[in-house]
Amino acid sequence: MRSPIVVDSEAMRPDARAWFHGRTTSARALDAIDVDELIAAKRRSGSRVSVVLPARDEEATVGLLVADIAERWMRRVHLVDELVVVDSDSTDATAEVARAAGADVVATADVLPAHGSRPGKGEALWKSLAVTTGDLVVFLDSDLKGDVSHYVPGLLGPLLTDPHVQYVKGCYTRPLEIDGVSVPSGGGRVTELAARPLLNALWPELAGFVQPLGGEYAGRRTVLEQVPFAGAYGVEIGLLVDLLDLVGLGGLAQVDLGVRRHTSQSQEALGAMAGQVVSTVLARASRAEPSLAAGGLLTQFRHDGGRFVPRSTAVALDERPPMATVPEYQARAAILAG
Numbered sequence: 001m002r003s004p005i006v007v008d009s010e011a012m013r014p015d016a017r018a019w020f021h022g023r024t025t026s027a028r029a030l031d032a033i034d035v036d037e038l039i040a041a042k043r044r045s046g047s048r049v050s051v052v053l054p055a056r057d058e059e060a061t062v063g064l065l066v067a068d069i070a071e072r073w074m075r076r077v078h079l080v081d082e083l084v085v086v087d088s089d090s091t092d093a094t095a096e097v098a099r100a101a102g103a104d105v106v107a108t109a110d111v112l113p114a115h116g117s118r119p120g121k122g123e124a125l126w127k128s129l130a131v132t133t134g135d136l137v138v139f140l141d142s143d144l145k146g147d148v149s150h151y152v153p154g155l156l157g158p159l160l161t162d163p164h165v166q167y168v169k170g171c172y173t174r175p176l177e178i179d180g181v182s183v184p185s186g187g188g189r190v191t192e193l194a195a196r197p198l199l200n201a202l203w204p205e206l207a208g209f210v211q212p213l214g215g216e217y218a219g220r221r222t223v224l225e226q227v228p229f230a231g232a233y234g235v236e237i238g239l240l241v242d243l244l245d246l247v248g249l250g251g252l253a254q255v256d257l258g259v260r261r262h263t264s265q266s267q268e269a270l271g272a273m274a275g276q277v278v279s280t281v282l283a284r285a286s287r288a289e290p291s292l293a294a295g296g297l298l299t300q301f302r303h304d305g306g307r308f309v310p311r312s313t314a315v316a317l318d319e320r321p322p323m324a325t326v327p328e329y330q331a332r333a334a335i336l337a338g
């Protein structure tokens, strides 16, 4: 198989490259985080922190996540002021399990009822702003597996220590677990096959985001309340593009959280997710100003054990004209027609 043409591991557009190197920090484990510093910074800022978990049918995983956050970051150390699970039309015991583990639980349908209730993750996250009070809001998926106790302080770090940062996305390596079988890479299928190519083509300044669709992120309420929340699974890419427009690349950051394991969906389900991501992008594409300077590049990322390493390949359009317009073809056709 012909390997892609690697242009240069640092071929990103200069602003994306500078952002990647300047705004990517690491919090891959709890011992890499100075929690005392975060507590002191939170106290100095007087900020309240809300953690939101959108959950649809997550009874198997939401309890452990809630219990860990409640114990570690509310009782043992006061980093988090409120922990809310937004029950997104679950048909299982998600709400009961989350409440028993220590979360406040609200049903999407019960929030802003005058505005109706739409299905999907984006709806749950939009409504979460109406039932939380934090100046800083942390969003975590409810299907996370393994030790993610460092995710909350990791995401809060840039927001609590740098007033210029308005929104932080987690990044991580992503094993893929299908039918109980886990392989070390391959997760983030919609990211790799749909979102990343679209973002690189339309908003190359965002090419430095390792996990643009990742479900773990945090932001200041003052910016989150200013942008639309795309429905269903378009919410992440919509927020990223809209917050770029609102606060600029300088207001965005990402933090390496190590590894992310979650309950993976089927390819069929991810097809629908990709469709929602594409719809959300197309609704914003007219605002895009793709730079010719980095046109035709796709930047992907590998992890070398210490950090993410960018790797760009040429994907510029390379097409031939209709054969019927080629003189040699025309001459040959004339001969064949005899």
Ligand SMILES: O=c1ccn([C@@H]2O[C@H](COP(=O)(O)OP(=O)(O)O)[C@@H](O)[C@H]2O)c(=O)[nH]1
Pocket: 053, 054, 055, 056, 057, 058, 086, 088, 119, 120, 121, 122, 124, 140, 141, 142, 143, 215, 262, 263, 264, 265
């Ligand atoms: O209609 C929905 C769909 C998903 N989710 C939640 O959003 C997160 C991410 O969804 P999912 O795990 O389905 O996406 P994946 O991580 O597989 O891409 C999870 O906490 C889901 O419970 C939700 O609140 N409402």
Ligand SMILES: O=C(O)[C@@H](COP(=O)(O)O)O[C@H]1O[C@H](CO)[C@@H](O)[C@H](O)[C@H]1O
Pocket: 121, 141, 174, 175, 176, 186, 187, 188, 189, 190, 191, 192, 213, 214, 215, 216, 233, 234, 235, 236, 237, 262, 263, 264, 265, 270, 273
């Ligand atoms: O990153 C991705 O490609 C998708 C699917 O991940 P997997 O292929 O199931 O590991 O997962 C993310 O995308 C969704 C849409 O933005 C987010 O809502 C999820 O939180 C996130 O896991």
